Amino acid sequence: MVSRKIEILVGFFVSLGILALIMLALNVANAGIGANGETYILKAKFENIGSLKIRSPIKVGGVVVGRVAKIALDKNDYLPVVDMEISTDYSHFSETTAVNILTSGILGEQYLGLNPGVLVNNAGTDDDELNDLFGQEELKLLADGDFITDTKSALVLEELIGQFLFNQGGE
Amino acid sequence: MIGFWQKLGKATLARFSSIGRATALLIGALFNVPNIKKGTPLLIKQLYSVGFLSLIIIVVSGLFIGMVLALQGYTVLQGYGAEGSLGPLVALSLLRELGPVVTGLLFAGRAGSALTAEIGLMKATEQLSSLEMMAVDPLKRIIAPRFWAGMISMPLLALIFSAVGILGAHLVGVDWLGVDTGSFWSIMQAQVSFEKDILNGIVKTLVFAFVITWIALYRGYDCIPTSEGISEATTKTVVQSSLAVLGFDFVLTAVMFSS
Known part of the structure; x- marks a missing residue:
C-alpha cells in the first residue's frame, strides 16, 4: 500500500527531527582552536x-x-x-x-x-x-x-x- | 428590528453549531479505537505529505531567518562590545518564539491549506459519502491519520527549524562576522535551559499543531462542496490558523515566560 520510498523518506524526516532535538539539547559544538588540533x-x-x-x-x-x-x-x-x-x-x-x-x-x-x-x-x-x-x-x-x-x-x-x-x- | 434580532440569532446559532460540528469531528478523530495494522500505513502516507514535503520550506526559511537574526543582532550588540551574546540572542529567540510561530505559519500555509483543499475536494466529488456508503467511517479513515500526522510533524519541523536557524546564525556570526566560536556556543549553553526553553517551545508547537490541523480538517470537512466553497475554505484555513497561532502564542508566552 505505502511504497517503500515513502516509508524511507518518512523515516528520514523523523530521524532528522530527533537529530535536531539532540543537537538543541546538547548544543554541542566542537570548538576546536583551528590550525593544528594538538x-x-x-x-x-x-x-x-x-x-x-x-x-x-x-x-x-x-x-x-x-x-x-x-x-x-x-x-x-x-x-x-x-x-x-x-x-x-x-x-x-x-x-x-x-x-x-x-x-x-x-x-x-x-x-x-x-x-x-x-x-x-x-x-x-x-x-x-x-x-x-x-x-x-x-x-x-x-x-x-x-x-x-x-x-x-x-x-x-x-x-x-x-x-x-x-x-x-x-x- | 425583528429582522436584526433574527439575523443576530441566526449568526449565533450558526457559530455554535459550527463549533459543535468541529468538536464532533475532533472527538471522532481522537477517540476512535485505532486499528494499528490498517492505520499505520495511512499515517505514514500522511506523515510523508504533511511532514516530509514541508521539510524544504522549513529548512530554507530557518536558515535565512537564523542568518538575518545574526546579522541584525550583531550590528546592535557590537555597539556594546557584547558580540559574544549573539549565540544566546539567536538561540533564545528561535527556540522560544520564532521556531514555533514561523513554523506554525508556514505549516498553516503549506500543509494546512493542502489538507483543507484535499478533504474539500473529496467532499465535492462525494468520496466521503461513498466511504460512508461502504460502512467506512471517514473520520477514522481520512481525518484521524491526517490529524496525528500534523501533531507528529509540527514539533519535529519546529525543532529542525530552530536547529537550522542556529547553524545559519553560526554561519553568519562566526564564519563571516568573526564572533568567537567558543563564546558563541559556551554563552549559549550557559543561558539556554532544556526544560525552560526547549521543552516549552515543544509544548508551544504541540498546541499550534493541534489548532492548525483541527482548523484545516474542519474547514475541509465542513466546506460547501463547490469550487468556490473549497477556495473559501482554504482561505479561511490559512487566515484563521495564522491568527490562532499568533493569539495562542501571546497567551502561551505570557503563561510560560513571564514570572
Whole structure:
C-alpha cells in the first residue's frame, strides 16, 4: 500500500527531527582552536574567576591561542583551578608567564590574557645575557600540566567599590 | 428590528453549531479505537505529505531567518562590545518564539491549506459519502491519520527549524562576522535551559499543531462542496490558523515566560 520510498523518506524526516532535538539539547559544538588540533594543558590557580566559562578563549595580545578546558575547585584550599588547553604551536612559554582574567568590552565575556613574560628562545643565543640579568641559571619552559603561578583574578565590581569605600572611610 | 434580532440569532446559532460540528469531528478523530495494522500505513502516507514535503520550506526559511537574526543582532550588540551574546540572542529567540510561530505559519500555509483543499475536494466529488456508503467511517479513515500526522510533524519541523536557524546564525556570526566560536556556543549553553526553553517551545508547537490541523480538517470537512466553497475554505484555513497561532502564542508566552 505505502511504497517503500515513502516509508524511507518518512523515516528520514523523523530521524532528522530527533537529530535536531539532540543537537538543541546538547548544543554541542566542537570548538576546536583551528590550525593544528594538538594541544597541551597548563594550569593556573585564581582567587576568583568571575564569570569565566569552559571554552572561554585564551589570548596573547588579543590572538586566541587556546581555550579553557576545565574549571574545578581545589579541594584543599577551595581556590578555583583553571585548566588551559593551549595549541602546541605556542609551546614555549617560560615560567615567568603571567595570566590575568580580563573582560572584553563593558558587557563582554571574560577571557584569559596570557602575558608571556621573558621569552625563552629555542635557539638559545641570548640566553646567557638574560640569565645574567635575572641571576638565574636558566629559565624553565612550562610543560604539559605545569601551574602558572603569577595569576591575577577577575575584577569584581562589588569588591572594588567596597575597597574604595573602605579607603575613603580610613582617611 | 425583528429582522436584526433574527439575523443576530441566526449568526449565533450558526457559530455554535459550527463549533459543535468541529468538536464532533475532533472527538471522532481522537477517540476512535485505532486499528494499528490498517492505520499505520495511512499515517505514514500522511506523515510523508504533511511532514516530509514541508521539510524544504522549513529548512530554507530557518536558515535565512537564523542568518538575518545574526546579522541584525550583531550590528546592535557590537555597539556594546557584547558580540559574544549573539549565540544566546539567536538561540533564545528561535527556540522560544520564532521556531514555533514561523513554523506554525508556514505549516498553516503549506500543509494546512493542502489538507483543507484535499478533504474539500473529496467532499465535492462525494468520496466521503461513498466511504460512508461502504460502512467506512471517514473520520477514522481520512481525518484521524491526517490529524496525528500534523501533531507528529509540527514539533519535529519546529525543532529542525530552530536547529537550522542556529547553524545559519553560526554561519553568519562566526564564519563571516568573526564572533568567537567558543563564546558563541559556551554563552549559549550557559543561558539556554532544556526544560525552560526547549521543552516549552515543544509544548508551544504541540498546541499550534493541534489548532492548525483541527482548523484545516474542519474547514475541509465542513466546506460547501463547490469550487468556490473549497477556495473559501482554504482561505479561511490559512487566515484563521495564522491568527490562532499568533493569539495562542501571546497567551502561551505570557503563561510560560513571564514570572
